[in-house]
Amino acid sequence: MSVVFSVFMLTLLVITTFAIVRTRHLFVAVVLTGIFSLLIAAIFFLLDAADVALTEAAIGAGIATVLFLGALALTGEHERGGSRNRLLSLAVVAVIASILIYATFDNPRFGDPQAPVHQHVSPWYLDGTREYIDIPNVVTAVLGSFRGYDTLGEVFVVFTAGIGVLFLFSAQPRRRRSSSQPATGPIEGEGLRHYLIPRVVGRMLIPFILLFGLYVQFHGEYGPGGGFQAGAIFAAAVILYALLEGETRALRALPASVLTGLMAGGALLYSAVGVAGMLLGSHFLDYSVLAADPVVGQQIGIVLIEAGVGITVAGVLISVFHAFAARESV
Amino acid sequence: MTIDMLIDIGSWVLLSLGGFFVFVGGVGVLRMPNLYTRMHAASVTDTMGAILIIVGIMLQAGASLATVKLAAILLFLLLTSPTASNALASAALLAGLRPSESTAADTERHQ
Numbered sequence A: 001m002s003v004v005f006s007v008f009m010l011t012l013l014v015i016t017t018f019a020i021v022r023t024r025h026l027f028v029a030v031v032l033t034g035i036f037s038l039l040i041a042a043i044f045f046l047l048d049a050a051d052v053a054l055t056e057a058a059i060g061a062g063i064a065t066v067l068f069l070g071a072l073a074l075t076g077e078h079e080r081g082g083s084r085n086r087l088l089s090l091a092v093v094a095v096i097a098s099i100l101i102y103a104t105f106d107n108p109r110f111g112d113p114q115a116p117v118h119q120h121v122s123p124w125y126l127d128g129t130r131e132y133i134d135i136p137n138v139v140t141a142v143l144g145s146f147r148g149y150d151t152l153g154e155v156f157v158v159f160t161a162g163i164g165v166l167f168l169f170s171a172q173p174r175r176r177r178s179s180s181q182p183a184t185g186p187i188e189g190e191g192l193r194h195y196l197i198p199r200v201v202g203r204m205l206i207p208f209i210l211l212f213g214l215y216v217q218f219h220g221e222y223g224p225g226g227g228f229q230a231g232a233i234f235a236a237a238v239i240l241y242a243l244l245e246g247e248t249r250a251l252r253a254l255p256a257s258v259l260t261g262l263m264a265g266g267a268l269l270y271s272a273v274g275v276a277g278m279l280l281g282s283h284f285l286d287y288s289v290l291a292a293d294p295v296v297g298q299q300i301g302i303v304l305i306e307a308g309v310g311i312t313v314a315g316v317l318i319s320v321f322h323a324f325a326a327r328e329s330v
Numbered sequence B: 001m002t003i004d005m006l007i008d009i010g011s012w013v014l015l016s017l018g019g020f021f022v023f024v025g026g027v028g029v030l031r032m033p034n035l036y037t038r039m040h041a042a043s044v045t046d047t048m049g050a051i052l053i054i055v056g057i058m059l060q061a062g063a064s065l066a067t068v069k070l071a072a073i074l075l076f077l078l079l080t081s082p083t084a085s086n087a088l089a090s091a092a093l094l095a096g097l098r099p100s101e102s103t104a105a106d107t108e109r110h111q
Helices: A002-021 A026-046 A050-074 A085-102 A122-133 A138-146 A148-171 A197-218 A226-246 A248-252 A256-279 A294-328 B001-033 B034-059 B065-095 B099-110
Strands: none
Touching: A002 A026, A026 A050, A050 A226, A050 A294, A085 A122, A085 A148, A122 A138, A122 A294, A138 A148, A138 A294, A148 A256, A148 A294, A197 A226, A197 A294, A197 B065, A226 A294, A256 A294, B001 B034, B034 B065
16 A cells, blocks of 8 residues: 555656646746655655655745745746757756666665665664664664764755855845844834734744744654754744744844854854863764763763754754845845 | 444544545646636635544544644644635735636636
8 A cells, every 4th residue: 555655656746847847937836846845755754754754844845945935036937948959958868867767777676674775884773772872763863973973064064055145145235134224113014914814823823833843853852853854943933923024023033143143053062062072081973971871971962963953954044034035125 | 333443434434525525626626717716626625625534534543642643733724724725815816816807817718
């Protein structure tokens, strides 16, 4: 039954992809990309990768769609005519596709327990999690502790991407960011203040979205979740507030300086936990020395670095959204 | 006939009915003449489809944490879906799509 469902979802995925490629209307393409993310999140879930599914749904289908729409508001909704050299593009795509399809023949059978990926370090991670870290969610243990370097790298990628976007937007001549000169009163007509129903429902939901973000953040050791997902959910709550109440109010609640601090602070917190391990006489990012009991030390370390991840991701996503929105009001 | 079996039957009836309403909503979105009537069809999926399917799954889950989570999801859907429909409709009105005119325009385009 699960196989039938997977094939059905994959078929939908292919159809969505063709629709994205075929459409000339960029607004339609953005919405279809959101649908694509949601479908692939469902497929990840069918493959028992709940953590990845949650990330894909929160970031791919949620925040990325909003950011794409923000970008569309600055540009245009219609694709410019493509280049004339269609045959060349087709040839390149055909060659690459056939190489990739040829490569799949060497793949182990789907779900094969003898596959190399299940034989290399995975058994050690599964056993080691119980012995060294003792939390139910192995994914969090692998991400946070065993492969802490990789996750640190990811956080710095997010951080660097955020800085890059902010630089790109500040390079153009434009009105000063409203953050540097907070307006004296709420600007009437900003956001959706005149639309009663979205505003009432949105205001009612925002606290619960924030609460759910905290749950995802701190429940990551026990179930699917963690800093990346929680950061995206937090950002979604703030973006919803900004859409409903207007940029000015959102920036008054969370000023741009605070957001920049969050962006850097999360990455710094992560690195500081690593350095603390060194100062206490072990390796960088070895959390075992953070407490008298190595297992408790690992758990403290994972909670701290997940908090760092969440802070940076939320800060970057909200800053990028504000950067788009500030351009829009030029 | 045990109580478990009754619950199971009830759950499957709800799930099938919910599936039917989702299907009807899908057909409506494809067949209706203009945006507002299409939204009306889609809202059948949001409300009747979602309620019946989630209650059906709740019966399957029994008295457990999963049921509480499903109830939270149902509450969330019942709050957000009509709001989204409302926002979509007012955005369409704001963009100048009049319900009566658009019907005429759509039929003209199809002919």
